[in-house]
Amino acid sequence: MKYANNLVTIDVPGQEEKIYSQNYACTDCGISFEELTPRMFSFNNPFGACPECTGIGYLMRIDEDLIIPDKDKTLYDGVKAFGASTMKKGDTMAKMYFESIAKHYGVKIKDVPIKKLPKDFLNKILYGTGDEVIDFEYTSAAGTRKYSTSFEGVIPTLERRHNETKSNGMRSFYEMYMSESPCLACHGARLRKESLSVKIGDLNIKELTDMSIDKIKEYINNIELTPTQAMIDRTDLNKS
Numbered sequence: 001m002k003y004a005n006n007l008v009t010i011d012v013p014g015q016e017e018k019i020y021s022q023n024y025a026c027t028d029c030g031i032s033f034e035e036l037t038p039r040m041f042s043f044n045n046p047f048g049a050c051p052e053c054t055g056i057g058y059l060m061r062i063d064e065d066l067i068i069p070d071k072d073k074t075l076y077d078g079v080k081a082f083g084a085s086t087m088k089k090g091d092t093m094a095k096m097y098f099e100s101i102a103k104h105y106g107v108k109i110k111d112v113p114i115k116k117l118p119k120d121f122l123n124k125i126l127y128g129t130g131d132e133v134i135d136f137e138y139t140s141a142a143g144t145r146k147y148s149t150s151f152e153g154v155i156p157t158l159e160r161r162h163n164e165t166k167s168n169g170m171r172s173f174y175e176m177y178m179s180e181s182p183c184l185a186c187h188g189a190r191l192r193k194e195s196l197s198v199k200i201g202d203l204n205i206k207e208l209t210d211m212s213i214d215k216i217k218e219y220i221n222n223i224e225l226t227p228t229q230a231m232i233d234r235t236d237l238n239k240s
C-alpha cells in the first residue's frame with residue numbers, strides 16, 4: 001500500500017494495482033486532513049498521536065481508592081496526599097477546607113467515617129464545588145483570614161500539582177496515588193481521530209492491526225474497495 005500525492009494506491013499482490021483519489025477535507029464539518037503520510041498512523045509521532053493521551057492510550061489519573069484507601073477513617077485522617085499527614089498537628093489548609101465545606105452544606109464530618117458521608121458531599125470534596133462559592137476562614141499565627149471561593153476538589157488539585165511540579169520527587173509522590181484510566185478520545189487506540197477515520201475497507205488501522213498477520217493478509221487479499229470506502233469515512237468523524 002502506497003500513499004502518494006492525492007492518491008491512495010492499494011497494491012494487492014497478484015492483482016492489478018488500484019488507484020483511488022482522495023479528498024482530504026470535509027466541507028460539512030470543516031475537518032481537513034493533511035496528505036496521508038505514514039506519520040499519521042504512528043502514535044509515537046505528534047501527527048498521529050491522540051492529543052488527549054499523547055498517544056499512550058490511557059491517562060494517569062488520581063485514583064479515588066488510592067487517595068482514600070480506608071473509608072472507615074474520617075476526612076481528618078483518611079485522605080492521603082492532601083495534607084492529611086500534618087493535620088493532626090493542628091489547623092492545616094486541608095482541615096480548614098473540609099470544615100468550611102462541611103459547614104456550608106450542613107454536613108457533620110467530625111468522627112464520621114468517610115463511607116457514612118453523603119455521596120453528593122463527598123463528590124464535592126473529591127471533585128470540587130463547581131460554581132458553588134464557599135466561605136473559608138483560616139486562622140494562623142498571622143491572624144484570621146476570611147475569603148470566599150469555590151473549592152477545586154482534592155483530585156483536581158492533586159492532578160494539577162502533578163502537572164505543574166518541576167520536581168521529579170513530587171511527581172513520583174503524586175503518581176503513587178494515580179492509576180491508568182481509559183482515554184475517552186481514542187479508547188486506547190492511541191491515534192488521533194483523523195487517523196482512525198482512514199479505513200481500509202471497513203477497518204481502521206487499529207482494527208486492522210488488532211488482527212493476526214495471517215488474518216490481515218487474508219483480509220487485504222479479499223478486499224474489494226469501492227472509491228467511497230477508500231476515502232475518509234465522514235460518518236465516523238461526525239459521530240465523534
Ligand SMILES: [Zn+2]
Pocket residue numbers: 026027028029030031234237238
Ligand atoms: Zn464532516
Ligand SMILES: [Zn+2]
Pocket residue numbers: 050051052053054055056057058183184185186187188189190191
Ligand atoms: Zn487517547
